[in-house]
Amino acid sequence: MKTLRLGILGYGTVGQGIVALLQKNQLSWQDKTGCNVVVTAIAKRNWDGIDKPVGIDCINDATAIVNRDDVDVVLELIGGEEAAYELILRAIENNKHVVTANKALIASKGREIFARAAEKGVQVAFEASVAGGIPIIKSLKEGLIANEINSVAGIINGTSNYILTAMRNEGRAFGEVLKEAQDLGYAESDPTFDVEGIDAAHKLTILASIAYGVALDLDKVEIEGISHIAPQDVRYAETLGYRIKHLGVALRRPEGIEIRVHPTLVPETALISKVDGVMNAVRVFGNAVGETLFYGAGAGSLPTASAVMADVLGLVTNLTAGHVSPLGYANNSNHSTRVLPVAEHQSANYLRFSVEDKPGVLADVTRIFANQSISIEALLQQKESDNAVYVPIVIVTPVVNEADLQTAITQIAQLDAVQGDVHRIRVEKF
Amino acid sequence: MKTLRLGILGYGTVGQGIVALLQKNQLSWQDKTGCNVVVTAIAKRNWDGIDKPVGIDCINDATAIVNRDDVDVVLELIGGEEAAYELILRAIENNKHVVTANKALIASKGREIFARAAEKGVQVAFEASVAGGIPIIKSLKEGLIANEINSVAGIINGTSNYILTAMRNEGRAFGEVLKEAQDLGYAESDPTFDVEGIDAAHKLTILASIAYGVALDLDKVEIEGISHIAPQDVRYAETLGYRIKHLGVALRRPEGIEIRVHPTLVPETALISKVDGVMNAVRVFGNAVGETLFYGAGAGSLPTASAVMADVLGLVTNLTAGHVSPLGYANNSNHSTRVLPVAEHQSANYLRFSVEDKPGVLADVTRIFANQSISIEALLQQKESDNAVYVPIVIVTPVVNEADLQTAITQIAQLDAVQGDVHRIRVEKF
Numbered sequence: 121m122k123t124l125r126l127g128i129l130g131y132g133t134v135g136q137g138i139v140a141l142l143q144k145n146q147l148s149w150q151d152k153t154g155c156n157v158v159v160t161a162i163a164k165r166n167w168d169g170i171d172k173p174v175g176i177d178c179i180n181d182a183t184a185i186v187n188r189d190d191v192d193v194v195l196e197l198i199g200g201e202e203a204a205y206e207l208i209l210r211a212i213e214n215n216k217h218v219v220t221a222n223k224a225l226i227a228s229k230g231r232e233i234f235a236r237a238a239e240k241g242v243q244v245a246f247e248a249s250v251a252g253g254i255p256i257i258k259s260l261k262e263g264l265i266a267n268e269i270n271s272v273a274g275i276i277n278g279t280s281n282y283i284l285t286a287m288r289n290e291g292r293a294f295g296e297v298l299k300e301a302q303d304l305g306y307a308e309s310d311p312t313f314d315v316e317g318i319d320a321a322h323k324l325t326i327l328a329s330i331a332y333g334v335a336l337d338l339d340k341v342e343i344e345g346i347s348h349i350a351p352q353d354v355r356y357a358e359t360l361g362y363r364i365k366h367l368g369v370a371l372r373r374p375e376g377i378e379i380r381v382h383p384t385l386v387p388e389t390a391l392i393s394k395v396d397g398v399m400n401a402v403r404v405f406g407n408a409v410g411e412t413l414f415y416g417a418g419a420g421s422l423p424t425a426s427a428v429m430a431d432v433l434g435l436v437t438n439l440t441a442g443h444v445s446p447l448g449y450a451n452n453s454n455h456s457t458r459v460l461p462v463a464e465h466q467s468a469n470y471l472r473f474s475v476e477d478k479p480g481v482l483a484d485v486t487r488i489f490a491n492q493s494i495s496i497e498a499l500l501q502q503k504e505s506d507n508a509v510y511v512p513i514v515i516v517t518p519v520v521n522e523a524d525l526q527t528a529i530t531q532i533a534q535l536d537a538v539q540g541d542v543h544r545i546r547v548e549k550f
Numbered sequence: 551m552k553t554l555r556l557g558i559l560g561y562g563t564v565g566q567g568i569v570a571l572l573q574k575n576q577l578s579w580q581d582k583t584g585c586n587v588v589v590t591a592i593a594k595r596n597w598d599g600i601d602k603p604v605g606i607d608c609i610n611d612a613t614a615i616v617n618r619d620d621v622d623v624v625l626e627l628i629g630g631e632e633a634a635y636e637l638i639l640r641a642i643e644n645n646k647h648v649v650t651a652n653k654a655l656i657a658s659k660g661r662e663i664f665a666r667a668a669e670k671g672v673q674v675a676f677e678a679s680v681a682g683g684i685p686i687i688k689s690l691k692e693g694l695i696a697n698e699i700n701s702v703a704g705i706i707n708g709t710s711n712y713i714l715t716a717m718r719n720e721g722r723a724f725g726e727v728l729k730e731a732q733d734l735g736y737a738e739s740d741p742t743f744d745v746e747g748i749d750a751a752h753k754l755t756i757l758a759s760i761a762y763g764v765a766l767d768l769d770k771v772e773i774e775g776i777s778h779i780a781p782q783d784v785r786y787a788e789t790l791g792y793r794i795k796h797l798g799v800a801l802r803r804p805e806g807i808e809i810r811v812h813p814t815l816v817p818e819t820a821l822i823s824k825v826d827g828v829m830n831a832v833r834v835f836g837n838a839v840g841e842t843l844f845y846g847a848g849a850g851s852l853p854t855a856s857a858v859m860a861d862v863l864g865l866v867t868n869l870t871a872g873h874v875s876p877l878g879y880a881n882n883s884n885h886s887t888r889v890l891p892v893a894e895h896q897s898a899n900y901l902r903f904s905v906e907d908k909p910g911v912l913a914d915v916t917r918i919f920a921n922q923s924i925s926i927e928a929l930l931q932q933k934e935s936d937n938a939v940y941v942p943i944v945i946v947t948p949v950v951n952e953a954d955l956q957t958a959i960t961q962i963a964q965l966d967a968v969q970g971d972v973h974r975i976r977v978e979k980f
Contacts, residue, residue: 141696141838148698151763234876244876247693253839255693261878262692262867263677263685266571266859268578273978326877332887333581333879340889353902353975356944360900360928364975376888378895383975385900385946390980391845394824401843403980408571408856409683411980412846413831415821416839426838429696437692438873446664446674447756448691449763457762458806459770465808470790470815472783498790514786516815545783545794545813548703550820550833550841 122155124436127191127216129182129207130198131164134221134248137421138195138428139173149429153436154450157429160190186211193432196220205229212236212244219431221248221424227325230336243438245431250323251276251400253423254416255430260330260404267406269331271371273384276323278398278418279307279314280346280366284383285396288354288363294347306398316345317366317381324368327402328379331370342380349383357385363393465522468497468547471529474510476537477503485513488531492524510539516547552585554866557621557646559612559637560628561594564651564678567855568625569603579859583866584880587859590620616641623862626650635659642666642674649861651678651854657755660766673868675861680753681706681830683853684846685860690760690834697836699761701801703814706753708828708848709737709744710776710796714813715826718784718793724777736828746775747796747811754798757832758809761800772810779813787815793823895952898927898977901959904940906967907933915943918961922954940969946977 128135142159149157161177163185164170172178179185186194186207194211196204196218204225209232211218218237220226226233226246237244247257251274260272275281279301286297298315301307313319321341329336346366357364362385370379386393391413395401400418405411417423437444475481482501489496498516517525529542558565572589579587591607593615594600602608609615616624616637624641626634626648634655638648639662648667650656656663656676667674677687681704690702705711709731716727728745731737743749751771759766776796787794792815800809816823821843825831830848835841847853867874905911912931919926930944947955959972 137838144837145696145698149696152695230877237876243873246876253836254842255689258693259685259689259844261874262864263688263860264856265582265863265874265878266575266579266856268575273980328889330878333877334887334889336877337889342892342895348973349975350902350973352942353900353973356902356930356942357900357975359930360944360946362900362977367978369978373890373896375894376890378890380892380895380976385975385977387979391821391824392980394821406683406856407574408567408852408859410847410850410853411829412684412844414689414842414844416842420840422838423840426694426696426836429838430693433695434692442872443673443868444691444695446667446676447660447763447766448695448760457764459758459764459767460803460806460808462772462810464805465772465810466803470783470787470792472780472786500786500789512782512786514790516790543778543780543783545779545787545815546810547792547815548797548799550703550816550822 121150122440124155124157124432125160125190125192126157126195126432127160127185127188128162128195128197129185131162131170132197133421134197134424134428135162137425141422141425141429149433151449151451153433155436155440157432157436161185161188182207183210186214186216191216193217193219193435195428196222201225201228208233209236212240212242215240215242217242217435218244219428220244220246221428223249223319223322223326227322227336227338243435245434247431248424248427250326251402252416252418252420253426254400254402254414254418255427256327256402256414257330259414260327264404264406264409264412267408269372270405270407271369272327272331272402272404273367273369273392274327274402275365275392275395275400276368276402276418277314277320277366278400279311280320281395282306282398283315284346284349284364284366287349287351291351293351294349315347317343320366320368320381324370324379324381327368328370328377332372332377334377340379342382344382346383361388362386363388365393463523466519467522468519468549469517469525470545470547471515471517471542472512473532473542474512474539476539477509477511478537481537484535484537485532488528492528494520494524494528551580552870554585554587554862555590555620555622556587556625556862557590557615557618558592558625558627559615561592561600562627563851564627564854564858565592567851568858571852571855571859579863581881582879583863585866585870587862587866591615591618612637613640616644616646621646623647623649623865625858626652631655631658638663639666642670642672645670645672647672647865648674649858650674650676651858653679653752653756657752657766657768673865675864677861678854678857680756681832682846682848682850683856684830684832684844684848685857686757686832686844687760689844690757694834694836694839694842697838699802700835700837701799702757702761702832702834703797703799703822704757704832705795705822705825705830706798706832706848707744707750707796708830709741710750711825712736712828713745714776714779714794714796717779717781721781723781724779745777747773750796750798750811754800754809754811757798758800758807762802762807764807770809772812774812776813791818792816793818795823893953896949897952898949898979899947899955900975900977901945901947901972902942903962903972904942904969906939906969907941908967911967914965914967915962918958922958924950924954924958
C-alpha cells in the first residue's frame with residue numbers, strides 16, 4: 121500500500137484533533153483511498169505539559185519539517201501570517217503539497233502562494249479555512265461548478281452567532297452575553313476579531329473569490345460587527361417577522377459584486393434564520409440549482425480536523441487514481457460490514473390506536489409494554505367528544521428493538537378493548 | 551482551448567435543462583476549467599413538437615451516440631433500467647466516460663457498471679441520481695471523507711415532502727393533497743414510486759453504500775410509504791413537539807447498518823424539520839464533523855442539470871489538470887468582474903431612532919424618505935411608557951442604494967425632534 125507522510129506545523133486544538141482522528145479513522149481512510157496516511161513529525165515551539173503522540177517525531181523547529189525528505193504534505197496549523205507564509209513558501213519550494221486552515225493568510229497572500237504552487241506543480245488546499253467542518257469550498261468550487269453564483273450568504277463566525285442567539289433567547293444585552301461567552305471559552309479575551317466581523321471578512325474574501333472569480337482582496341469587504349445591536353433591535357426584528365444574524369454576504373449585481381459582513385435581519389421563515397448557537401451555515405444561490413444551504417460546525421478540534429484531512433485524502437486520490445472511486449471506497453472488498461435485517465432494527469416510536477372508554481384498558485396496555493421492557497416516554501389520551509365510545513391513545517417509546525415492538529403491537533391489537541389497527545410511525549431524535 | 555464533446559441520450563426535462571444551461575453558462579465554464587464543453591449530438595426517439603437545439607445533431611438512435619467517435623462523454627438521461635444499462639455498457643466499451651442521473655440503475659446495476667468502467671479506465675459519475683442539485687454525493691464521498699459516518703438521514707423525495715407539508719399546513723388528508731399535487735404536476739398519475747418510498751429507497755441505497763462501503767442492494771432497505779399517515783397523526787405529532795417527515799435513514803450501530811425509508815417524527819427543533827415543500831435535505835452525522843445538513847432542490851430541470859454538469863466539469867478537471875485550480879477558476883486573468891465600493895451597494899434596511907412625541911415629526915421623517923425616492927415597507931412606532939418624552943420609530947425600507955440611504959439617515963439625524971443616532975441594520979429577504 122502506498123504511504124502519504126504528513127508533517128504538521130503546530131499542535132494546538134486542530135493538530136491534536138488530527139492526531140486523534142488518525143488513531144480513530146486510519147483504517148477507514150485506507151479502505152477509502154487505498155493509501156496509508158501517517159504523521160512523520162510535528163513541530164511545536166514548546167512541548168511543556170503536552171502529551172507527545174507516540175511514534176511521531178515531536179520537535180521544536182517548524183523549518184526542519186518543511187525541509188524533511190520524509191514529509192510529502194505539510195499541514196500548516198500555526199496560524200498568524202508572516203511565519204506561516206515563509207514556511208508555506210519553503211514547503212512549496214521543496215515540492216511539498218500544503219494543506220492549511222489559515223484564512224487570514226489565504227485571504228491576504230493566497231495569490232502569491234497559489235502562483236508559486238502552480239509553478240512548482242504542487243497543490244495548496246484550504247477547506248478548513250472557511251466554516252470549519254462544512255465542505256463549503258469543495259461544494260462551491262466543484263459541487264456547484266456548473267452554476268453562475270447569484271449570492272453567497274453565510275453565518276461564518278460561531279462566536280457572533282452564539283452571542284446573537286443568546287441575546288434573542290434570553291433577551292439580554294450584547295455586553296452581558298459577550299462576558300458570559302468569554303467565561304465559557306466561546307469568545308476570546310480580545311473578541312474584536314470575531315464580534316467586529318474581521319474573521320468573517322477573511323472567510324468571505326475567500327468565498328467571494330471562488331464564487332465570482334474576483335481577486336482575493338480583504339480591502340474590498342465592507343465590514344460591520346454586532347457590538348452595536350441593542351436588545352430592542354432583536355425585539356423589534358422579531359415583531360416584524362425577522363431574526364438578526366451576522367452574515368457574510370457576497371452577491372452579484374449587473375454592476376458588479378458586493379462583498380459585505382454585517383448584522384442582518386433575515387426572515388424567520390428562511391432556513392438560515394434557524395441556525396443557532398456556535399453552528400455555521402452558508403446559503404448559496406446559483407443560477408441553475410437555485411437555493412442551497414450547507415450547515416455544520418464552524419470550528420472545534422475534530423470538525424476542523426475533518427476538513428484538513430478531507431484535503432489531505434483528496435490529495436491522495438488526485439495523486440494516485442486521479443479521481444475518487446465511484447462509491448468512495450477503493451477497497452470495497454475489505455468490507456464485512458453487515459446490513460441488519462428489519463427485525464434487528466432499533467428506533468423510537470409513535471403509536472396510535474383507539475380503545476373503548478372503560479376502566480382498566482390503560483392498565484392492560486401499559487402491562488404489555490412493561491412485559492416487553494419498553495418504557496413509555498409520552499402518552500396522550502384525548503377524548504374527541506363527550507359521547508365518543510372510542511378514545512384515541514398516542515404513545516411515544518424510547519429506542520427499542522423492532523422485534524420487541526412488533527410483539528407489543530400484536531398484543532395490543534388483540535386486546536378486546538382496542539378497535540382497529542395500531543398505527544406506528546418511527547421517531548428520530550436528531 | 552481543449553474541447554470536451556458530449557453526447558446526450560434523452561431530451562426530456564433534464565436534457566433540455568442542460569442545453570439551456572450550456573447556453574447561459576458556457577463562458578464561465580471555460581473560465582473555470584480552461585476547457586470548452588460542447589454537445590455534439592442528442593438522441594431522442596421522437597422529436598415531434600420539440601424545438602431542436604441549433605448546432606447540435608439531433609437524432610433518433612441512442613446507440614449511434616454511444617458509438618460516435620466525436621463524443622467523449624455520454625450523458626444517460628433516458629431513465630429506465632434495461633435500455634439504459636445496455637447503452638452505458640456500450641459507451642464504456644467504446645472508452646467513453648458516462649454521467650447519469652439514473653438512481654434506479656445505479657442502485658441495481660452499479661456494481662457491474664463500475665467494475666467494467668474500472669477495467670476500461672473510464673469514469674462513471676452519478677451526482678444527479680440523489681437529491682437533484684444538492685452535491686450530496688461529492689460531499690459524502692469527498693467533503694466528509696475523513697469521517698466515519700454515524701448516520702445519514704434525508705428528505706430525498708420532493709413529492710412526499712410536498713404532500714406532508716401541505717397535510718400539516720392545511721390540516722388536510724393524504725388523498726386530498728395527493729390529488730391536488732397530481733393536478734399541479736408535482737405528483738405522477740401513478741404516484742406509487744414516490745409516495746410508497748421506492749424512489750427514496752433507490753437513492754438511500756446509493757447513499758448508504760457511499761457512507762458505509764456496503765454493497766448496493768435495494769433488497770436490504772426496509773421501505774414504508776406515507777399513504778397511511780392520517781391528519782390526526784400530524785396533529786398529535788405537533789402536540790408532542792414533532793413534525794412528520796418522510797426520511798431515508800442509514801445508520802451505523804455496533805451490530806451493523808440499518809437502512810430504512812419511512813415516515814418519521816422529527817423534533818421541531820431540528821433543522822431538517824423545517825425543510826418544507828418539494829425541497830430536499832440530507833443530514834449527515836460524522837464522527838469528526840458532528841452534525842451537518844445539505845439543503846437544496848431535489849429535482850427539476852436546471853437543478854438536476856447543475857448536478858449532471860458538475861460531474862462533466864469534474865471529469866474535465868480530472869482529465870486535464872488532475873485537480874481543480876485553487877480558487878476554482880483556471881483563467882482568473884480573464885475576469886474583469888468589478889467589486890463594488892460600498893457607496894454603490896444596495897440593500898433593504900431596518901432603521902431605528904427616537905423622536906420627540908409631538909405632531910409633525912412623522913411627516914418630516916417620511917418627507918425625507920420621499921425626497922430620496924425611498925418607500926417605506928413597514929413602520930413601527932411604539933411608545934414604551936405613557937410619560938416617555940421620546941418614542942422609538944422603526945422603519946423597514948425595500949432595497950435601496952446605499953448612497954441614497956446614507957443621505958436620508960444624515961437628514962433624519964439632523965431633525966430637531968430626533969434624539970441620538972439613527973441605527974441601521976441591513977435586511978436580506980431570502
